[in-house]
Each structure stands twice: as C-alpha cells, then as structure tokens.
Amino acid sequence: MAIRVALIGTGNCGSLALRQLIEDPRFALTGVWVSSQEKVGRDAGELARLDVTTGVAAVDDMAAIIDAKPDCAVYCAMGDVRPKEALADVRGLLEAGINVVGSSPGFLAYPWGVIPDRAIERVESAARQGNTSLFITGVDPGFVTDLLPLALASTCQSVSQVRTMEIADYATYDGATVMFDVMGFGNEIGDLPFLYQPGMLSAAWGVGVRQLAAGLGVEVDEIRDSVEQEPAPEDFDVAVGTIKKGTVAAVRFLIEGLVDGAPAIVVEHITRLRGDLRPDWAQPAQEGGSYRVEITGEPSYVMDICPTSNNGDHNYAAILAAAGRIVNAIPDVVAAEPGIRSTLDLPFGTGRGTYRAP
Numbered sequence: 001m002a003i004r005v006a007l008i009g010t011g012n013c014g015s016l017a018l019r020q021l022i023e024d025p026r027f028a029l030t031g032v033w034v035s036s037q038e039k040v041g042r043d044a045g046e047l048a049r050l051d052v053t054t055g056v057a058a059v060d061d062m063a064a065i066i067d068a069k070p071d072c073a074v075y076c077a078m079g080d081v082r083p084k085e086a087l088a089d090v091r092g093l094l095e096a097g098i099n100v101v102g103s104s105p106g107f108l109a110y111p112w113g114v115i116p117d118r119a120i121e122r123v124e125s126a127a128r129q130g131n132t133s134l135f136i137t138g139v140d141p142g143f144v145t146d147l148l149p150l151a152l153a154s155t156c157q158s159v160s161q162v163r164t165m166e167i168a169d170y171a172t173y174d175g176a177t178v179m180f181d182v183m184g185f186g187n188e189i190g191d192l193p194f195l196y197q198p199g200m201l202s203a204a205w206g207v208g209v210r211q212l213a214a215g216l217g218v219e220v221d222e223i224r225d226s227v228e229q230e231p232a233p234e235d236f237d238v239a240v241g242t243i244k245k246g247t248v249a250a251v252r253f254l255i256e257g258l259v260d261g262a263p264a265i266v267v268e269h270i271t272r273l274r275g276d277l278r279p280d281w282a283q284p285a286q287e288g289g290s291y292r293v294e295i296t297g298e299p300s301y302v303m304d305i306c307p308t309s310n311n312g313d314h315n316y317a318a319i320l321a322a323a324g325r326i327v328n329a330i331p332d333v334v335a336a337e338p339g340i341r342s343t344l345d346l347p348f349g350t351g352r353g354t355y356r357a358p
Contacts, residue, residue: 002028003330006070006098008089010034010047010058012175013103013138014076016323019048021074026331026353030068032058035077062089072099072330075136076323079104080182080195087119090134094126100134101326101333106204109136110146110211110342113220114203124339133336135329135346138322140166144291144305145208145267146343150215152293152301159297162212163266167282168289171238171273173315179240185273186241187248189229201225201255205267209257212265215344220257220265227253230278238273250277288314328354 005027007018021027022045032044040060045052059065065073073093079086086105093100111120127133137143145164153159170179179185184193194200202209202223213220232249235242243249250272257265270281284290285304295301307317331353332346 002026003072003334004028004030004068004070005330006031006033006065006068006073007044008033008062008065008073008075008102009077010039011076011078012319013323013326014074015048016320017074017076017327018044019050020323020327022048022050022052022054024327024353027327029054029056030070031065032056033062033065033077034058034060062092066093066096066098070098072101072334074326074330075100075102075104076326077104078177079106081177083107087123091123091126094123094130094132094134097130097132099132099330099334099336100136101329102136103138103322103326104136106136106138106141107207108134108340109138109141110207110214111340112214113210114206120340127338127340131338133333133338133341135333135336135341137325137329137343139318139325140164140267140269140291141205141208141211142322143325143343144293145205146211146215147349148303148305149212149293149295150343152295152303153216153297156295156297156299159216159295160262161264161266161294161296162216163268163292163294163296164208165268165270165282165292165294166289167270167284167292168314168318169272169275169284170315172288172313174239176240179238183251183271184229185238185248185251186243189231189246189248191248192227196227196253199225201227201253205255208267209255209265211342211344213257213259216264218259218264220259221261222258223255224258225253225255227251232273233277236274243273249273250281252278252281286314289318290314291318324354325349328352 044056230250256263286306291305309317
C-alpha cells in the first residue's frame with residue numbers, strides 16, 4: 001500500500017520533492033501547503049512543473065493538511081528566517097500523528113548540543129504523543145557531512161581529521177532570500193547578515209559537526225567559525241539581480257570542531273558568484289560546483305561529489321539530491337521509533353524503489 005504523504009512548501013527543494021511524490025508509486029499525495037496566495041488553488045502537478053493533473057489543489061491552511069491524515073509530511077517550508085514558526089509547524093504535525101521528513105528547520109538534523117535541551121524535549125514530547133518520528137536532512141548539512149564521510153571513515157584504521165567542503169558558483173541560484181538575506185551577497189564588505197553573526201555558523205553547521213563527532217565516537221570540546229568576504233570587481237548580473245562593484249560577490253566560511261584542541265572536524269564553504277573570483281580558494285572538481293570529503297588518516301581519502309542533471313545545472317542537481325535524500329527516507333522514517341532521528345539511527349539507504357528503466 002502506498003504511503004500517504006503531504007508536501008509543505010513548494011520552493012526550490014519542495015517543488016522537486018513534490019515531483020517525486022507524484023511520480024513515485026510508493027507514495028500517494030494527500031495535500032500541498034503553500035505560503036504564497038498566488039499558488040493557492042493550483043494543482044500539485046502544475047506546481048511540480050509536470051504535465052499531469054493530480055486533483056490535489058494547494059492550500060495555505062495547515063489544518064487542512066493535518067485533517068487529511070497523511071502518514072508523513074515532507075516539510076520544505078523556509079526555516080532559515082522563520083525558525084520558531086518552522087519548529088511550531090513540525091511539533092504540530094508530530095503531535096497530530098504525522099511523521100515528518102524535510103529540509104528544515106535545519107537544527108533538528110542533529111540538535112543535541114546545538115539548541116537548548118528544553119527545545120529538544122518539546123519536539124521529543126510531541127513525537128511521543130503522536131507516536132511519530134522526525135528526520136531533517138539535505139546535502140550540506142546532510143549526506144555530504146554525515147553519510148558519505150562516515151562511510152569512508154568506516155574503512156580507516158585511524159582518522160585525525162574529517163573535512164567536508166562545498167565549492168560552488170551560485171550565480172544561477174534563484175533563491176533571493178537565501179542569496180541576499182541569509183548569505184549577504186550584494187552587501188557592503190563587513191556588513192554581515194544574520195548567518196555570519198557571532199556563533200550563527202557554529203549553530204547552523206554544528207548539527208553536521210556534532211553528528212560526525214558522534215559517529216566517530218569523539219567529544220567536541222569547542223566549535224569555532226570564521227568568514228571571509230570578497231568584493232565584486234565591477235557590476236555584474238546574476239539570477240537574483242545585479243551585484244554592484246565593491247559589494248560581496250564571494251564568501252568563504254569555516255566551521256571547526258575541536259577535539260583536544262585540534263580541528264578534528266572541519267566544514268568549509270566557498271561560494272562564488274563568478275568563477276574568476278579568489279582563484280587561491282579551493283576550486284570545484286567540475287565546472288560550476290562540487291562537494292568534497294577529505295579524510296586524513298590511514299588510509300586518507302579525497303572524494304569529489306559532482307552532481308549533474310539532465311534538467312538543470314549544478315545548483316539544480318544539488319537541490320535535486322537533497323529532495324531525493326528526503327523523499328527516499330520516508331519509508332524508514334515512518335517505520336522508525338518515535339522521536340528525532342538522524343542518519344546515525346536510520347537504516348543504510350540503498351535507493352530501494354528508485355530504479356526506472358532507461
């Protein structure tokens with residue numbers, strides 16, 4: 001029997017998750033929640049950019065989503081700039097007996113040591129009440145910062161450092177909120193958005209650092225972070241608008257988990273809006289962008305992950321990978337014990353159910 005699933009949020013990740021929910025026979029779509037009045041009433045197939053009519057019309061009423069009694073909700077609504085609201089949404093779904101997988105709020109991917117214990121307990125309590133489980137994931141933080149490095153580490157006799165990297169050109173990324181409000185592109189140099197305020201990077205990527213530490217069986221003493229900004233040499237256009245000369249056009253930030261004073265776990269992001277900016281920073285393994293996992297140990301590894309797609313560029317392919325990781329986790333999350341689940345708790349995903357004849 002197909003798993004009944006609702007989709008919440010039809011942005012970049014949500015619309016791609018919706019496409020799989022419609023086309024994958026493992027799932028039956030019960031509802032779609034949207035935040036935009038312009039999308040209310042539109043068919044799910046249209047929102048997923050598919051040439052199909054599903055008979056499921058988008059609503060902006062969370063109660064209607066809950067009343068349809070899905071087994072699971074895929075939560076892809078924006079959480080970066082509305083963390084309290086996203087947290088409340090998730091608790092409400094769990095209490096109502098609806099399992100949750102999704103891309104936000106990101107701090108629930110591995111919240112222990114990242115957010116206050118009382119906030120974690122409220123989510124756990126909601127899950128116990130509804131007999132439900134929750135799994136938040138993505139690419140980075142996500143499978144690049146947990147599943148893949150831990151798989152490599154499992155073959156090592158010793159490990160002294162794990163470093164994960166995103167190296168990407170975001171010029172084609174069309175999420176204005178993320179680009180301007182979260183990452184601060186187009187800002188004056190030194191004008192730091194909330195993501196780069198003291199401790200915010202450590203909180204946002206602390207989930208990845210602490211989950212890796214738990215997988216390796218080590219205790220992180222401290223998480224520290226740093227950020228560098230690079231100005232645009234001239235005015236130029238990107239998908240979300242014009243980047244003015246002298247404003248932020250490239251960013252490099254670092255989150256380090258210290259074990260006995262040494263940076264044992266490092267998450268590094270290098271984000272450019274033009275490929276010629278800061279050539280001294282790490283370069284991607286494919287044009288546009290890639291991810292990298294480096295293990296220093298015996299043996300040591302360097303693994304480059306180069307997502308591609310027939311339907312879009314590297315940015316599209318990365319978001320598609322996040323959506324796939326989320327949707328493919330649904331059966332395991334529905335079957336899991338109640339509570340907040342992480343990659344460390346769920347069975348190893350094999351892509352079961354995804355094969356399609358060429």
